Structures are given as structure tokens and as C-alpha cells.
Amino acid sequence: MYRRRILDEDDESHDRWLISYADFITLLFAFFVVMYATSTINLNKYRALSSAVVTAFQGKPGQTEAPEAQTQATLQNQSSVLKPLPLSYLYQEKKLRDQEKVRAIGQRIAQALTPWIEQKNITVYQSELGIEVDIENSLLFNQDQSSYTPQASPVINALSDLLKNEYRSIQIEGHSDKQLFNEQADAERKRWALTAAQAAQITASLISNGLASKQLIAIGMADTKPVSSSDNSLAQRLNSRVTVRILTAESSMQQASRVANRQELAIEAVETPAPLPAAPVKSATPIPAASNR
Structure with missing residues (x-):
């Protein structure tokens, strides 16, 4: 008759938690990689990531338009990096x-x-x-x-x-x-x-x-x-x-x-322009009378 071997308690592996721990560390590393990648947000890549996450968790493909399908004019009108609010705002x-x-x-x-x-x-x-x-x-x-x-x-x-x-x-x-x-x-x-x-x-x-x-x-x-x-x-x-x-x-x-903001104005000396030299007075030359010959 086949006799079932009695397993010794020492045969049970006590290291199986390492597998779960390794999976956890892998997921945590992937999470931080994603967080670092999105610290400077590119709007097109952010939409693609959002669509992929929705697809992974809900099983429905996202409706976001692929970046390649967007025209060059649309990409120019969009800001690729989210900037802080300006001081004027x-x-x-x-x-x-x-x-x-x-x-x-x-x-x-x-x-x-x-x-x-x-x-x-x-x-x-x-x-x-x-x-x-x-x-x-x-x-x-x-x-x-x-x-x-x-x-x-x-x-x-x-x-x-x-x-x-x-x-x-x-x-x-x-x-x-x-x-x-x-x-x-x-x-x-x-x-x-x-x-x-x-x-x-x-x-x-x-x-x-x-x-x-x-x-x-x-x-x-x-x-x-x-x-x-x-x-x-x-x-x-x-x-x-x-x-x-x-x-x-x-x-x-x-x-x-x-x-x-008011400032005191100092009194500035005004230079008096030197008088111009007097022009020489020319003597008038009398016009000779026409002689009658």
C-alpha cells in the first residue's frame, strides 16, 4: 500500500515573503519613476499616460488623440511645460x-x-x-x-x-x-x-x-x-x-x-553766457549824383 510521506515542518519555506517584498519594491520603483517623469509635465505625454492608465484599470481605450495626430499649429499653441502663475496675474x-x-x-x-x-x-x-x-x-x-x-x-x-x-x-x-x-x-x-x-x-x-x-x-x-x-x-x-x-x-x-519717492533738488548755478562781441559798424557810402553832360 502506498504510504503518504509525512512532511516535516522544517521543509516549509520561510523565505516566500521575499517574493512579495521584491514585487512591492518593483512596483514602488515604477511608481517613483513615473512620478519623476511627470515632474516636468509634457501635455501630450500626460494625455497618453492618462489614456493608458484608464485602459489598464477600466479596460476601455482612452479617447485622447494621439500626439502624432495633432497638427503642428496645435502643438505650437499649447504650452509644453506648465509654468508658474505670473506676478501680474x-x-x-x-x-x-x-x-x-x-x-x-x-x-x-x-x-x-x-x-x-x-x-x-x-x-x-x-x-x-x-x-x-x-x-x-x-x-x-x-x-x-x-x-x-x-x-x-x-x-x-x-x-x-x-x-x-x-x-x-x-x-x-x-x-x-x-x-x-x-x-x-x-x-x-x-x-x-x-x-x-x-x-x-x-x-x-x-x-x-x-x-x-x-x-x-x-x-x-x-x-x-x-x-x-x-x-x-x-x-x-x-x-x-x-x-x-x-x-x-x-x-x-x-x-x-x-x-x-520725492527727492530734494539742489540749487544749480546757472552760467551766464558771455556777451557776443559787437559787430563793426560800416560807414555808409554816399551814392554819387548823376552828372548831366
Whole structure:
């Protein structure tokens, strides 16, 4: 009778794990080779690799066009290497994000000043410089003066509450209509003085309400920046206004660079050109009279 041989436990191979380990190392090496090869990506080869991977794992051939089938014009239009984003793109993205933040500030200001906006005494705009709040002078100041009206305090307090936590440059401009003081002597000087005093008055009130003085710029513009013609009383009322402008980060940097980049000019000696020598004066030769013969 055939007797089955009893296997000794020592006959079992304890080195079979080396085969699995070797397969693992091979796959790992292949993985790193692929990763190194794709560190500088060629778009055509990347598409071919993607199609091959899809075919290997799903059993479906990829739909990617072979590199040889592409025309030379297509290859020229495609960038063979993925390049980092240019600084101009990053700068544009930063600028857009800052404009969105400024727009959110403008929306909060418009919401806080809704009663006066509905009465057409205040208008809120957004421009490339930032948010502009136009306030009619009749709401803030007594007629042709820099003293406040009773309605001015709620408006200034509302602006102060919204802006004292915003570390942005704020420009306050005083404007007038060209018909103001037109019948008085020295009318232009009075318009300049009044608009400068009104802008300074608003600036001082914002500082007293908690805003930093280094954030604020006060400018009197007189009648140099009208928003309407002076044909009627409504147009004149629109021109007589105070503009509170919350500047964007770019506009603030431009304002700062105007001071930081200035250079003192030294007085240069101007050389006086030497006088030219006087030309000799020739004596006039008389014309002899014709003799009558």
C-alpha cells in the first residue's frame, strides 16, 4: 500500500515573503519613476499616460488623440511645460480681492445711511479709487459756512462707527458751486477757503470720534470738480458737497509713494553766457549824383 510521506515542518519555506517584498519594491520603483517623469509635465505625454492608465484599470481605450495626430499649429499653441502663475496675474487677483472688500464696506455704509440716501441728501458710489460718499452741504453745514447743522451729528457719528475699525486711508474733499460768492469781491478765494474749512471740520470730527489722524486727508477743491452744470438750483446743490472717499489699498500705496519717492533738488548755478562781441559798424557810402553832360 502506498504510504503518504509525512512532511516535516522544517521543509516549509520561510523565505516566500521575499517574493512579495521584491514585487512591492518593483512596483514602488515604477511608481517613483513615473512620478519623476511627470515632474516636468509634457501635455501630450500626460494625455497618453492618462489614456493608458484608464485602459489598464477600466479596460476601455482612452479617447485622447494621439500626439502624432495633432497638427503642428496645435502643438505650437499649447504650452509644453506648465509654468508658474505670473506676478501680474497674482497682482490682479490681489487687486480684485481688495476691491471686493472695499465694496463690502460701501454696502455697509449705504445700509447705515439709508434714511438720508432715500431723501437724496447722500449718494454712495464705487470707483477705481474706492468708495465715495457724497454728502450735500445743506445737510452738514449752515448756508455758506463751516458750522454744523443739527442734522450733521447723526451722519458723522454713523460714518465714524463704520470707519474707525477700518485701517484704510480716507480722503475728505470739500466742493462748491462756481456761482457761490459770485456777486462778492474775491469770490474765488472765498470758495477755496470755505471748502478747505469744511473738509477740515469733518476731518476733526472723525478724529474726535476715534479715527487715527494719519488715515485722514483733508482737501478743499473749491469749484474745480463739479458733478453737474450750474444751470439751476438743483445742479448747484449737487455741486456743493463733501466727498468722503475710502481708498483702496492700491490708491493708498500711491498716496504714500508720492511722499516717499520725492527727492530734494539742489540749487544749480546757472552760467551766464558771455556777451557776443559787437559787430563793426560800416560807414555808409554816399551814392554819387548823376552828372548831366
